[in-house]
Amino acid sequence: MQPTETIWFNGKLVPWDQAQTHVLSHAIHYGSSIFEGIRSYQTATGIAIFRLQDHIKRLFDSAKIYRMPLDYSQQQIVRACKELLSANQLTNAYIRPFAFFGYGSIGVSPKQCPLEVSIAAFEWGAYLGEDSIEQGVDTAVSSWNRVAPNTLPSAAKAGGNYLSSQLIVEEYQRHGYQEAIALDARGFVSEGSGQNIFMVKDNKLITPPSTAAILTGLTRDSVFKLAQTMDLTVQEADISRESLYLADELFFTGTATEIVPIRSVDGLTIGSGRAGNITKQLQQAFFGLFSGETEDQWGWLDYL
Ligand SMILES: Cc1ncc(COP(=O)(O)O)c(C=O)c1O
CATH class of the missing domain: 3.20.10.10 (D-amino Acid Aminotransferase, subunit A, domain 2)
Structure with missing residues (x-):
């Protein structure tokens, strides 16, 4: 993975190395995270994110199924994805918005754990190989x-x-x-x-x-x-x-x-x-x- 300057973490752009969580975060133990994978492309008429609104809608659908209380609107996450790409001067990138239950309690119920929301973006080539x-x-x-x-x-x-x-x-x-x-x-x-x-x-x-x-x-x-x-x-x-x-x-x-x-x-x-x-x-x-x-x-x- 090619690190970039910043990652969007709970509403702020933070340096790549500082986007960290506690080892006792709920998601690490129980897999309680949801995410999206989105691509941006350098097109003939500018940098464009492919089906961004639809991906963020699916992120919110995943949150609904797992009753995850996202504190942001879909439009805020859409804007954050664009802000992140611009801040890191990315063109052909892979964007990974995600939400996960963080550090709070070790029981299976995530109710005592904060819901952390983050977006990372980086250059990523052909997934199944260049050929x-x-x-x-x-x-x-x-x-x-x-x-x-x-x-x-x-x-x-x-x-x-x-x-x-x-x-x-x-x-x-x-x-x-x-x-x-x-x-x-x-x-x-x-x-x-x-x-x-x-x-x-x-x-x-x-x-x-x-x-x-x-x-x-x-x-x-x-x-x-x-x-x-x-x-x-x-x-x-x-x-x-x-x-x-x-x-x-x-x-x-x-x-x-x-x-x-x-x-x-x-x-x-x-x-x-x-x-x-x-x-x-x-x-x-x-x-x-x-x-x-x-x-x-x-x-x-x-x-x-
Ligand atoms: C298990 C699985 N199925 C299908 C897809 C294809 O979905 P999409 O075209 O929305 O990326 C993905 C990739 O996100 C996936 O992880």
């Missing part, structure tokens, strides 16, 4: 399933959920893959360790529904909308493991990941083993938002 966007990645189906319904809510982007992701990541790295695909508790396809998945079959896009233990990604939603402009049909439907093997194309979507083709699953080549035509068209439309080649008809680019 991944063009070359794609080799994946395997994880032996770890995603969370079962009514256990941990997958719609909340909460720190504790990422223990599931860590198990998945450790396993695929040990076996030499670049990412994995996890199934839900029923055995249907869910998502990657930190990204959603799409399948192309007979020129149709299919992606698992929100009930398949996924985080309903904003990049996933952007693909829905970009696909509409290309007259492509998108269907939310359960996907079986074996239909992954028979897909014409597969790709991942996520803020950190962006849009990455999947070239193999469990050692079986997907389609031609390279980014397929529909994946390429969607990548072009997505990255075109930042180069100016795709019109931002949704107001997704929030300029500093």
Whole structure:
């Protein structure tokens, strides 16, 4: 990670090294944090944060699920993200707003603990490797399933959920893959360790529904909308493991990941083993938002 000058911490910009918390903070022991991951881009018309309002709305939705009393409005956090980028002179950055229960009591209930709110931002390149966007990645189906319904809510982007992701990541790295695909508790396809998945079959896009233990990604939603402009049909439907093997194309979507083709699953080549035509068209439309080649008809680019 590349440190910057300052981090926004409980309403103030503090030096990077001073944004610290006590070792007995509740979140360290019980995973009681929520967060967002957002990207900014140097576009043809200035520095823009992609879908900033939607990300902050999701942060507040996560807080609602966990009944976390955020002392700030969504607009205050939106403004703080922009202030942080400007203060650190960042352009192509990754922004990490988060809230966590801090130091107060060691019991499981966080009621005696203060809710700390912070935002960090730093430069961060391609999540799955510099080549991944063009070359794609080799994946395997994880032996770890995603969370079962009514256990941990997958719609909340909460720190504790990422223990599931860590198990998945450790396993695929040990076996030499670049990412994995996890199934839900029923055995249907869910998502990657930190990204959603799409399948192309007979020129149709299919992606698992929100009930398949996924985080309903904003990049996933952007693909829905970009696909509409290309007259492509998108269907939310359960996907079986074996239909992954028979897909014409597969790709991942996520803020950190962006849009990455999947070239193999469990050692079986997907389609031609390279980014397929529909994946390429969607990548072009997505990255075109930042180069100016795709019109931002949704107001997704929030300029500093
Ligand atoms: C588990 C998980 N699923 C999906 C996503 C994709 O969501 P988004 O496109 O909003 O970044 C992410 C990344 O935030 C994630 O961590």
